[in-house]
Amino acid sequence: MALVDLSAEELAAFMTAQKSAYDELKSRGLKLDLTRGKPSAQQLDLSNELLKLPTGYVAADGTDTRNYGGLHGLTELREIFAELLGVNVDQLVAQGNSSLTLMHQVLVDCLLHGAVDSERPWSGEDKIKFICPVPGYDRHFSLLNSFGIEMVTVPMNADGPDADKIAALVKDDASIKGMWVVPTYANPTGDTVSQEVAAKLLAMPTAAPDFKIFWDNAYALHHLTDVETKSVDVLSLAASSGNPNRPILFASTSKITFAGAGVAFLAASTENIGWFLKHVGMSSIGPDKVNHLRHAEFFKDADGVRAHMRKHAEIIAPKFEAVERILTERLAEHDIAEWTKPIGGYFVSLDVLPGTASRVVQLAKEAGIALTPAGSSFPLGTDPDDENIRLAPTMPPLEEVEVAMDGVATCVLLAAGEYLSK
Ligand code: PLP
Structure with a gap:
């Protein structure tokens, strides 16, 4: 009763x-x-073989992974994850161990330099707001808060964030510069963004010309049953909606191999990738390609993952x-x-x-x-x-x-x- x-x-x-x-x-x-x-x-024990890899240090294309360079990340690892994340290899970069770091970098670059479609750096705006589907990932929110970015909450539904509500908010408010979404098996609800909701989010008119969707696909591959839910192909959808630069996709192997020693990925339009690498190139001459190589050797291919x-x-x-x-x-x-x-x-x-x-x-x-x-x-x-x-x-x-x-x-x-x- x-x-x-x-x-x-x-x-x-x-x-x-x-x-x-x-x-x-x-x-x-x-x-x-x-x-x-x-x-x-x-x-973590499932990946212990990584501790004995790589067996060599030369990549398939002859790159000496021990040396500087290769800002994009190692091609053979990007090929594996491009297939899994449903993106073109050219539009995927592999970096250090944390996707949260990549999100932080992108946000900082938007604040300091502006995005590819910004009129000025975001820090030059009087006010910046982000849409936050709730319940959501606490670190997304504390990251925004650390920069004084105002958070506007919308409900996270079984098919993704409330897209109609978001569309109504972003239509006239140019201070709303972006939003978070965990599109597959969201933290904490486990919900997955439907094709229909994604289509609305990518096509909706936004008062800010440089509105960004931080598409944090942290759990894209983390199925608990035989149902292997496929994530929306967000980059193609963005391009066909006329907003190719709107989404930036993040993912990592943190909960695939070692949470403290995995590989993080960023995927986006060609223009966004160029923008990201230009800025990241100021802070790094290249990522840890030895780690990329050992991950590529460990998995062999997408089926291995x-x-x-x-x-x-x-x-x-x-x-x-x-x-x-x-x-x-x-x-x-x-x-x-x-x-x-x-x-x-x-x-x-x-x-x-x-x-x-x-x-x-x-x-x-x-x-x-x-x-x-x-x-x-x-x-x-x-x-x-x-x-x-x-x-x-x-x-x-x-x-x-x-x-x-x-x-x-x-x-x-x-x-x-x-x-x-x-
Ligand atoms: N994104 C989401 C939604 C998460 O839940 C987590 C970890 O809990 C992360 C990102 C952290 O990812 P990473 O270890 O790649 O920094």
């Missing part, structure tokens, strides 16, 4: 049961952590299944929470009764279960409804995910009961 439909006596009995369940949970002295969107050690990703799924899919199973068993009948059932990516987004997310996180903390702070998936860490909690089940072992999720469910029930008893 839904919790809101309980009589006062039934609610009181429910609260007594939940309080004792919570006391029992606390007495167990747990020390569990569901905050870290990182690969587990078992996943696909097979590797299936091994990741074998390890982490049971953890996502445990989250789904436990939340359903413990919460579904009470109608006090909704959660996503991702078929890819790294997170589950849990919405509890509005006004109770911080309380759930606090209760969990006191019971020894670390959850990402409520509001983390919103700009400035503020969820106006205090209802969203991001769950990250990849890192702990399966048994710990199960115990932690059972504890989380107890906290959600108690917080909901407290709220309704007020």
